[in-house]
Amino acid sequence: MKLAKLTTVLLTITLCLFCNIVCATATPAELTEIRGLIQQMIDVNNSYIRKFTKKVSTDSLKNQTPNTTAVLCSDSRVDTEAINDDPVGNLFVIRNIGNQVDTAYGSVEYGVYHLHTNILLVVGHSQCGAIKAAMSDYSAESKRIRAELDSLEVDKSISLNANIVHNINHQVSLAVDDFEDKVNSGEVVIIGLVYDLHNDYKMGSGQLIIVNINNETDPKILATSKYLTGLNNVKLLQQSDYKSL
Numbered sequence: 001m002k003l004a005k006l007t008t009v010l011l012t013i014t015l016c017l018f019c020n021i022v023c024a025t026a027t028p029a030e031l032t033e034i035r036g037l038i039q040q041m042i043d044v045n046n047s048y049i050r051k052f053t054k055k056v057s058t059d060s061l062k063n064q065t066p067n068t069t070a071v072l073c074s075d076s077r078v079d080t081e082a083i084n085d086d087p088v089g090n091l092f093v094i095r096n097i098g099n100q101v102d103t104a105y106g107s108v109e110y111g112v113y114h115l116h117t118n119i120l121l122v123v124g125h126s127q128c129g130a131i132k133a134a135m136s137d138y139s140a141e142s143k144r145i146r147a148e149l150d151s152l153e154v155d156k157s158i159s160l161n162a163n164i165v166h167n168i169n170h171q172v173s174l175a176v177d178d179f180e181d182k183v184n185s186g187e188v189v190i191i192g193l194v195y196d197l198h199n200d201y202k203m204g205s206g207q208l209i210i211v212n213i214n215n216e217t218d219p220k221i222l223a224t225s226k227y228l229t230g231l232n233n234v235k236l237l238q239q240s241d242y243k244s245l
């Protein structure tokens with residue numbers, strides 16, 4: 001089957017499925033809301049197209065050469081511009097609930113092995129719903145949600161703020177194991193950070209706090225890390241033992 005015909009068939013099936021799912025079950029108010037959101041998307045895109053050629057250079061469309069691979073939580077409050085003010089073309093982003101490396105190895109390895117980023121970030125955030133869920137009884141969740149929550153590491157005897165760091169450290173340790181040779185050679189550095197939207201860690205709302213570099217978590221040792229030498233405004237946890245947070 002020719003590609004155009006196959007595309008038409010797939011599109012038709014998708015539209016039929018969409019109609020069956022939405023038209024059969026949505027209330028008029030829900031349909032109005034959905035249509036409004038689709039219209040909003042179309043309008044945003046039309047507006048975007050007008051500035052597209054200014055925003056994205058032709059050269060940057062030929063190949064992507066990001067400088068950083070970043071694993072972030074899917075939480076809609078987490079803004080990639082908090083870590084990079086020009087993320088298009090520079091940030092290779094993997095997002096999921098609870099910033100898991102564990103279930104995203106393929107994407108993470110693509111960033112490191114094929115796009116050759118020298119920095120891999122694992123970014124957790126304050127008030128993370130996935131961490132809260134992992135600390136509670138989630139047995140009623142779907143099989144696939146349970147599988148992702150299972151891949152988070154939490155300790156129910158410590159606080160939410162501590163568990164957010166605890167999970168970041170776990171995901172960083174998985175990445176360090178996976179990229180052991182590149183980490184040991186210095187080709188890749190893996191950095192764990194908390195993005196504190198709520199000032200829960202008392203260094204200001206929106207603050208990025210470095211909690212881990214290549215499995216090192218002691219702030220006193222991190223402060224002397226060769227990766228941070230000479231840098232300004234570096235924020236590290238105040239507590240040597242994050243579990244006391």
Ligand SMILES: [Zn+2]
Nearest residue numbers: 073075128129
């Ligand atoms: Zn989250």
